[in-house]
Amino acid sequence: MTKVVHKFGGSSLSSAARYQAVANIILGQCQAGDCVVVSAAGKTTNTLVKLWQSYVQKDDNGFNDILLQVENHQNQLLSELFDSQQANALSSQLKDELQSIAKAAKGDSLHEATLLAHGEIWSARLLARLLSTLNVESQDVDARTLFTQHQGQLLHAQNKQACLAQIKADKIYVVTGFIASDCDGKTITLGRNGSDYSATLLANYVDAKAVSIWTDTQGVFSTDPRKVSSAIKYPKVCRVQANLLARLGNPVLHAKTLSPLKDTNIKLQVRSSFDPEVVGTEIVKQGYSKDKRFITTFDELDLIRVEGLAVGEVRTLSQLIQHSIHHFNKGGEDYLLVPSKDTHAVASHLAGRGNIVESHLRGLAIVSPSHETAHLTQQAATVLEQQDVVVRFTHSDGSYALFLTDQSIDSDVLAILHDKLVNKGRELAVIIAGLGNVGEVFVEQCQKQVEKLQATFDLKVVALVRSKEMLFCPSGINIGSWQQQWRSEAQAYQPEDLLERIGELDYENKVVIDITASDAFSNMYPSFVAHDCHLISANKYAGTAEQTWYGKLLEQLQERNLHWRYNTSVGAGLPINFALADLQNSGDTVTRIEGVFSGTLSWLCSSFDGSKAFSELVLEAQSMGYTEPDPREDLSGRDMQRKLLILARDLGLQLDVDDIALEPLMPVHLADGNWDSFLAKREALDEFYQSRYEQAQSQGKALRYTGALEVDAQGKVSAKVGIAYAEAGSAIANLTPGDNIFVITSQWYESNPLVIQGPGAGKEVTAAGIHSDLYWLTQKLK
Template sequence: MTKVVHKFGGSSLSSATRYKAVANIVLGHCKAGDCVVVSAAGKTTNTLVKLWQSYVQQDDKAFNDILLQVENHQRQLLSELFSEASAQSLRSQLQDELVTIAKAANARTLHEATLLAHGEVWSARLLAHLLNTLNVSASDVDARGLFAQHQGQLLHAQNKQACLSQIDTSKINVVTGFIAADCDGNTITLGRNGSDYSATLLANYIDAEAVSIWTDTQGVFSTDPRKVGSAVKYPKVCRVQANLLARLGNPVLHAKTLSPLKDTNIKLQVRSSYEPEIIGTEIVKQGYSKEKRFITTFEELDLIRVEELVNGEVRTLSQLIQHSIHHFSKGGEDYLLVPSNDTHAVATHLQGRGNIVETHLRGVALVAPEYEITQLSQQAAVVLEQQDVVIRFTHSDSNYALFLTDQSIDSDVLAILHDKLVNKGREIAVIIAGLGNVGEVFVEQCQAQIEKLQAAFDLKVVALLRSKEMLFCPSGISISNWQQQWRSESQHYSQADLLERISELDYEHKVIIDITASDAFSDMYPSFVEQDCHLISANKYAGTAPRNWYAKLLEQLQERNLFWRYNTSVGAGLPINFALADLQNSGDKVTRIEGVFSGTLSWLCSSYDGSQPFSDLVIKAQQMGYTEPDPREDLSGRDMQRKLLILARDLGLELDVEDIELEPLMPTHLAQGDWGAFLANKQDLDVFYAQRAEQAARDGKALRYTGALDIDEHGKVAAKVGIAYVESGSAIANLTPGDNIFVITSQWYQQNPLVIQGPGAGKEVTAAGIHSDLYWLTQNLK
């Protein structure tokens, strides 16, 4: 059975509200047999540490005051989470434990690790009980029965057997983090960030498929997002870089956490318990992700030079101080970066072999791919000098550079470093499919647009595609003379060829811009997403695909933290999709959309005045290039039907195209046969349209071809595309020939609907709309 381990830290359990939020996450992400590892709630561990310190100092008053704080916090959680009856047994257990603590203090037999363990025990018990009240079978598990150590070494074989036998596959197991036991059954702790370590250890022992570390950040960023607003959240980070960041003091992950995952296929994710809907960062094996750029800062470190460093001694020292220690060699000598508060303990252990070189250092570390580190470290040194930062010690290795300074690296300096070294290096590979009328104009507009976007991204058009040929250049195509390059370098390709070339692109981001009208090309969207490509579509087929296919594509995009923009699939460059999104995001509820979504049908209906047969207008529109090669495709209404479906799905409605009633703008029998057969019987179209136009005139109305979507107060949906008789004074009746119009009624636009009107076709406005989607994408990637 597949098992997943979820870990929640103290900040995720800091209040009753947070407990409920975590319970909701568990309900949505866990099934029987999964494990939830928990830390002590909020600042409980810190409070228990103060309690221990007051005990050691024999300050009875402080001890009693702090113990009362602990009790009040736990009782408050109980009262806010449970009814009086439901909490009775928990209160009784809590009271017994508090009495035991007080008695041990009075007898001077209190044990530090046993005292600290209460925080995790209480968290596990509370969460398990909360889940049971929500009708989810759960039990709390004390990790002291799972993890055993002997002389500081975990007994892996014994622990694995204990975990496999004690983890209940019929329940959700809420396991205490941070604590373990020695061979005599005495409580021990796993040290700083021990709960993360508990989670990955447990995953290793039960052969889990994945571990999710739920914390107060969305994932692993290029730098501290609290200090630099433009920090980049990476969807994937390789374990080697994650391990290096941990050794350098990055607070999100710690080297000890990663060690149980070595040589396993267990997936590790970092996610936010405050924003569980956002996909976090996956920590993957080397080779499964391009190496990224990071900047991490640190405070209060001492630099110690060590003589005759023994193999494994760094690990021993890290365990001694319960903190990662970074070790490097320079000039044939070994150095350690140690938190200043722990220097004395490290120096004592080294017994005279450690010499303090620099004290109370601050600084910054740059982590990057090996081929970039030399140039980037030189740029970093220049930036620090320009910002008057005095560097006391530097060191560069194959994949990182250290700059140790006197002063802290403040947010302003960090932001400048990030802008110069990280954001400037961000690249986007653009693949453009479809070089017809709109596609050619889009490519022509690209040169100016790329220059506009270069301030934040290095954007390169790497591929141009027609139905059977492609021009592919990973380093970028020269847009100014792409036609010449196409003539000399374009090649025939298959779908497999294209996907293979995309998989080889070594860019931070990739985007497919689909300006085709090909359903076969849109069928490839899931494959593009598997290659971590964002999507921009003028193509309507994917947006109107069968519901299951469409829903699976959306899920796939969300899982990979990718974007899909398709504003030009409806209304060319008109911002209809943006408007619908803004209304919903602001809390409004759309109840009706009506309009004319076809430039062709807009022109035909608005131009007809009875002075000439309707079929003559159709032929004229065909000759002017307003229609499809066979105008019956426009008259069928299927294009408007697809557009209305896209708008419906933008509103979150689960419709398929068959759910939208369709009334063609021609007699049914004229859809049969070829275009010649249509021309031979075109008088049937004239009679069909004239009868309806006369009916409209008798009623004082205008004949138009519209799409309409209605949502009643119970959520019932009615959707139709067809002939409509509209009030002569309405915006739809007075529509400029060729324009599109969208009339949106909502709770806030009830009496006076929101109207969006303008050209709904045309290669220039459509190309500009695609560029708008590309600009939106880059801004959101920032």
């Protein structure tokens, strides 16, 4: 059974190297029974059109010169792709066909469609033979044996039967695009760029699951990415908008391509044969994607007003000129937008019913959600006026607006329009997981922060997630009243439910913000990335996971061009991760990091002066919310051990948590049992700390709990978290209770290390640090 129909256009087959690249794509993407539809190689069809024009004009010399160009191009492909024996055999076959063309021309019996069909026939034959040399069972198929028309109408039942009879599950079939036959067996064409149409027709007839249109662009963009570098590639575009863009002349998809997919579940993707690893754009049914914003430009059009336009006449005219024609009604009158070079043919067919209103027009069309069209039309008119672009005709029709102008819309004007009309509409869906102390403050801060970011970005919080419940609203949650919405709409969920809902989100960008302390939630990161989500973490578990898992996550993020920010996983709101990245990016080499990375242990050690027992200080910190519910989690040092590992990995060091020596700030046996048993043995903690405090005092030093990482000249790494005796007067000895401190020694900061110090805990500063990561992400996405 055919699973996928792949279509490769002329640019994908423009040289021997491109044929080889396409063959490699087929090797990786196809299986037996799949079909490959091909266009003529490179500019072959254009050359054959010139050949026909020379024939019509009785220009024998021109005809012979062009025929020689065709022969040379095809022979060059053969010689570069095959050994001499295979190339000679194919060249001999080509020579016979070219002689037949010359003979028909001489006998005045050359047929246009039959002539043009040779481009696709040669492409299919060549690609099938190339696949055979790569030990792929393949066969070229002439679509004239599959597709039959009668009086311009495809015979669908007959065609389906023919396709199912010829397309089996035993090999890969390389099918000619663009061509079909009539009931008398004569060649007809499906219009210029008809190979896309051939592919979707074939997919319909063989009940394929998907169609991949391989082009020279990575998908469907908000505007021409060759003219505007900030053009947005959309992951999904609905069929209605894609069809409108095609009618307006957008070259990525063509007007008839989508019609065979109507009322089917066949998936359609646009992908780049030049970047096959890049995820393309999926064209989906209405309702499966929100409407997007587009700007498409055009040159050399005539505007024709038509009297008495008949039903189906636009289609007849499109077939006549083999080009899509946009039709609209304004003020009760019918208008056609026609390529200037085809105006004469259209006017002749209309026989006096068509009047040219404006000629040799340029301009643009804005395609957008219908509720935005009026506003965007006004904005566009203002920009065009400011840029001295003369508008000769305008038309708006709910889902699009036309501006027909004197001059072409150059790249500079298009970039300004895109920035004003499209880039501000870029969307970011935010999923917030963890609504504890920090999470609630972060959400409270969101209302003001989202308003700020929305000046340049359409940011919506679409989900709030707790351990067992979630509130999910794809159109955006009202942050100002989220608690009320939570009470009425939050539902129980399983991890797969959350992933399914994220997968259904139709946003250009998505980010999961993890403010949990959940190891299980961090284990979902690869699944989030697989759903094209950026990550922002206050959670330390993923950053300290086993090295192999961690390395694979980084690879997955890089492959999908996604970002992961985790500045608050170490140092709350302090910019330690930013600083390490900046040092390395500027060419510096970090050799040592030492400091206190726990606000809790900072407060305990800096506050202790011997006036009260250390356990009393621990209980005081617990009552003020400075510690974990069980303070032994802080005293164990494991939290600082994880933070030091995150910093080590920021330096590119491949360590696991067990590679960092750990000395707890309590006797080891106190970790056993429950909290009550610990309280019963608290004197052991007091004796443990008092003895080390006195030792520090005897040396004139300060007792601190630090993490230290050092890389020697040979690259050997040593790392430890534990009790340290800081020199009196040093930054670590003078640490303000509750502060974190990072002392960074590097090639450039060797004699005078770089010190970063500030609050190492606190709901507000941590939440603000997460917002800093979110702001950084939006700037990167811009």
